[in-house]
Amino acid sequence: MSETVRQLSSRRSFLAGLWAGIAAIFGTMKPKSTRAQTPSPAGGKHHAGKAGIHPWIEIGQQITVDIAIDGEVVAHLDHKAVLPGLKKLPAVVFDLPAGLKQLQLRGSFIDAEGRITTFTRTWTVRDIAEASAPLYDQTRPLIERIRNFAGMSELVQLDAPRRDGGVTAEAAFRKLETRLGVQLPAPLRQILSSADINVEDSSFLSPPNLVAVTELLLSGWGYTRSGGDIALDKLVSATVLARYDRSVAVFVEVGDGLGALAWDPAGVTSGEPPNTWGDKGNPGAQPSTPNDGVWFWLHQEHISEPELLLDDDYRPKDAEAALIHVFQRFCLSQIDSPESESELVIDSNLPRNLLQLHFEDPTKPKLWLRSYDYHYSLY
Structure with a gap:
């Protein structure tokens, strides 16, 4: 059976079992950059992991981006592609505040001929940390963590x-x-x-x-x-x-x-x-x-x-x-796919979420989690 068919056929039952297990185990729960110019988060906020942005643009293209979380700029990215494809190491790393609701990218895209296009795009953030929590519970032996995760997953x-x-x-x-x-x-x-x-x-x-x-x-x-x-x-x-x-x-x-x-x-x-x-x-x-x-x-x-x-x-x-x-x-x-183009999935249990940045055209940046991607993951 193909991987794609297996994922689609089991997704519905998996999610039902997963979230039922989450409710049983956890009860009802409410749902900085590596560059010198990156500002630090204000006010000593509690952080829930980090994210790294991995641009995938063509050789010679360039982006300049401000990264804002819930209205506050938390990092700045300047990147020019000199090699094809996606890099394992991110172009920028920043903190994810606990309970974040939105992430916005605003900046400019410069093509290989030097033409500049500006863009602004906002995503609603969904954290799947409750689902992954059993696997990352360092207070328990590995086999117990696997047992707890299996208890909520029909897979x-x-x-x-x-x-x-x-x-x-x-x-x-x-x-x-x-x-x-x-x-x-x-x-x-x-x-x-x-x-x-x-x-x-x-x-x-x-x-x-x-x-x-x-x-x-x-x-x-x-x-x-x-x-x-x-x-x-x-x-x-x-x-x-x-x-x-x-x-x-x-x-x-x-x-x-x-x-x-x-x-x-x-x-x-x-x-x-x-x-x-x-x-x-x-x-x-x-x-x-x-x-x-x-x-x-x-x-x-x-x-x-x-x-x-x-x-x-x-x-x-x-x-x-x-x-x-x-x-x-x-x-x-199987649960890290966004439900719409305006949703960004993260997992705050990860030391760093690997977010791929790609452009459908210069005005439409696409950002999505690759940490759990079966075929092209860089973790």
Whole structure:
């Protein structure tokens, strides 16, 4: 079943279950820039997260923008595109005051020929923080956070952990670690030994079924090691194949083709391509904590380019962030769509909301949340 069809077919029941769960858990609830010239918010207001604006305009085009929240200018953006596409790092970052209701952009658009057009556009803000709250509750263990989120989402199902062939989780972990010469991240051990976790048609692998990525591709996805049109040594580079040989697949995606979340214990080499969509001219991955490895997504549609999960400094994200990413990508992505062109969705639980700024024409800026976007997310 395609990802688009799955999202549309489950959206209505998901939202109903989601908001019912929110009411049960939380009760009835009422719904600065990185640049030197950015003014600070006035009056010592309480902040609910941050936002970063990521412009996507053509090379040579330029924008000058004042960013106002509930009538108060909180940041200023000057940006000229020198590379195509969307950048991982924002052009400006600013605080989101708690309870904000409107965000406005007003400024000018300069095309590559120097023609100037002014614009003003206002969005009503909707915060989905109540929906995401269980996942980001740092006071609770990861598995409990997943359980609480599953309790309000019909997309996530948790069952008692499976013992395939009567093998315990600990025995399965030790067998795999000995065979591959690795030590699995503690958060992964915790959630896989505590529950059998399914996200619609996709699922985390049970401890006895954990395998190296190459083994998954050969046994479950129909690839061959060599020989034929779908031979791995023909489709991927020697470097990528070596990564697949040593990496552990932990979550299998069933949608438009097959995909997986995996962990490479060797980590990254300095400057290697992240393979994320867009973000031209990035510095490449940067080594981080030794022995932590790197998490990545792979998919049949781009089997030769695994997408690395990196933070804003291009260093590997930790295991907990990578595991939460599954629910961001497959669940929260289904509730972050605006209900009209004049609505801006944010999640004040996020350290920074990634807001893409694009222009349908010089007078019509479009701004929307990309933090949970399945295909083109930059988180």
